[in-house]
Amino acid sequence: MTVKVRFAPSPTGKLHVGNIRTALVNWLFAKGRNGVFVLRIDDTDLERSTKENEDGIRTDLTWLGMTWDETFKQSEKFDRYTAAAEELKAKGLLYPCYETPEELERRKKIAQSRGKPPVYDRAALELTDADRKDLETQGRKPHWRFKLSGGRAEWVDLVRGQQSIDTASVSDPVLIREDGSFLYTMPSVVDDIDAKITHVIRGEDHVTNSGAQIEIFLALGAKPPEMAHMPLLIGADGQGLSKRLGSLSAQELRNSGFEPMAILSLLGKIGTSDPVEARDSLQQLALEFAFSKMGRAPARFDENELNGLNSHIVRGLDFASVQARLARLPYGDKATPEFWDAVRGNIVTVPDATLWLTVVYGGGLTGPELDAVDQAFIGEAAKLFPAGDVTLETWKVWVDAVKAKTGRKGKGLFMPLRRVLTDQEHGPEMDRMLVLIGGDKARARLVQAAP
Numbered sequence: 001m002t003v004k005v006r007f008a009p010s011p012t013g014k015l016h017v018g019n020i021r022t023a024l025v026n027w028l029f030a031k032g033r034n035g036v037f038v039l040r041i042d043d044t045d046l047e048r049s050t051k052e053n054e055d056g057i058r059t060d061l062t063w064l065g066m067t068w069d070e071t072f073k074q075s076e077k078f079d080r081y082t083a084a085a086e087e088l089k090a091k092g093l094l095y096p097c098y099e100t101p102e103e104l105e106r107r108k109k110i111a112q113s114r115g116k117p118p119v120y121d122r123a124a125l126e127l128t129d130a131d132r133k134d135l136e137t138q139g140r141k142p143h144w145r146f147k148l149s150g151g152r153a154e155w156v157d158l159v160r161g162q163q164s165i166d167t168a169s170v171s172d173p174v175l176i177r178e179d180g181s182f183l184y185t186m187p188s189v190v191d192d193i194d195a196k197i198t199h200v201i202r203g204e205d206h207v208t209n210s211g212a213q214i215e216i217f218l219a220l221g222a223k224p225p226e227m228a229h230m231p232l233l234i235g236a237d238g239q240g241l242s243k244r245l246g247s248l249s250a251q252e253l254r255n256s257g258f259e260p261m262a263i264l265s266l267l268g269k270i271g272t273s274d275p276v277e278a279r280d281s282l283q284q285l286a287l288e289f290a291f292s293k294m295g296r297a298p299a300r301f302d303e304n305e306l307n308g309l310n311s312h313i314v315r316g317l318d319f320a321s322v323q324a325r326l327a328r329l330p331y332g333d334k335a336t337p338e339f340w341d342a343v344r345g346n347i348v349t350v351p352d353a354t355l356w357l358t359v360v361y362g363g364g365l366t367g368p369e370l371d372a373v374d375q376a377f378i379g380e381a382a383k384l385f386p387a388g389d390v391t392l393e394t395w396k397v398w399v400d401a402v403k404a405k406t407g408r409k410g411k412g413l414f415m416p417l418r419r420v421l422t423d424q425e426h427g428p429e430m431d432r433m434l435v436l437i438g439g440d441k442a443r444a445r446l447v448q449a450a451p
């Protein structure tokens with residue numbers, strides 16, 4: 001059996017970290033088994049779905065390397081959904097209801113006040129043909145509910161184990177709205193049947209849906225696919241994803257300079273028994289992925305961890321692979337392999353190199369505020385700065401001379417020199433920085449700091 005999965009985002013917004021994780025787990029599971037990854041665009045909500053969001057989703061998935069083998073949009077399949085609805089109607093499993101939202105709300109309150117669960121009471125099933133005709137003459141239009149069996153919907157979830165949903169405890173789901181439009185529930189099942197999806201992998205917020213959807217699969221004469229419901233993402237503080245993190249989009253991450261493999265390594269490992277470590281390919285992540293490693297506890301998304309993975313990956317990138325990206329930063333067209341080798345261990349993202357590009361290739365720095373004592377010290381250091389070209393040896397030779405002359409050592413010796421030459425208190429090795437900055441610029445900075 002060929003494994004076939006689908007990732008089914010709604011193009012009503014951008015792809016955010018939660019979606020990326022769902023896409024990723026689908027992708028890893030399928031590709032680890034030579035399977036097929038389908039991108040389905042859930043655009044039945046024609047009003048809120050936009051072409052821009054759809055294009056954005058495709059751009060983001062491509063950027064992340066999660067290419068798809070097949071793709072389609074739900075909006076192309078309304079005929080199929082209509083046919084499936086007719087089939088369910090003919091079987092007496094899809095029935096018209098005429099209650100207004102206010103009526104439903106009132107009944108819900110009454111049920112609750114009697115200590116009963118707020119489940120739809122199926123009053124519409126009691127309507128006679130004459131009743132329905134009456135209502136329709138009054139201008140009422142039906143919405144359509146699927147008649148749940150009232151028994152238990154059961155499956156062995158790949159993450160959660162044995163599941164059993166009492167369908168008597170949930171309302172018959174509305175499949176078609178008053179205006180004739182389809183809600184997500186049935187089209188998803190029809191598509192999974194048509195596309196021969198073998199595994200439905202999604203967030204645990206869909207567990208209750210799955211109960212109803214399993215019954216719809218069976219009602220349409222199909223075998224329900226295997227199911228896996230993943231625990232949701234939470235923030236580093238153990239709380240639910242903050243609004244900001246929850247809406248953190250692939251586009252924002254890209255614009256901030258995050259590497260796809262940092263994002264994917266994090267989202268592929270959190271919530272599993274594997275340690276969170278950087279991997280350099282999706283294929284590697286796929287080899288390591290297994291549902292048996294996924295726990296029931298929520299997966300913690302920690303931005304510090306993302307930063308750590310990103311800086312690890314950036315440190316491993318060679319100049320050729322970042323040259324074009326550096327060139328888009330200020331002074332980046334001047335960057336050399338030596339520059340990159342010096343700074344790559346001191347940045348979190350490639351765009352962070354902007355600081356060091358400015359230090360090395362930019363004109364005058366503002367320069368630190370020095371007190372009189374440090375100014376005098378820099379004055380001495382300036383006099384000892386060797387004439388001519390600087391090499392990788394220059395820094396040590398110079399600092400030794402400054403040390404001998406001034407008696408300073410440790411931080412008191414290095415820090416003012418570093419600050420005057422780079423305007424920073426931390427950064428790449430100074431022997432390399434000095435060569436990159438060059439003798440003339442270094443001398444000018446020393447003079448400017450101690451006129």
Ligand code: GLU
Pocket residue numbers: 008009010042184188201202206
């Ligand atoms: N469009 C649905 C969602 O984004 C798809 C759910 C599913 O995977 O079935 O929640």
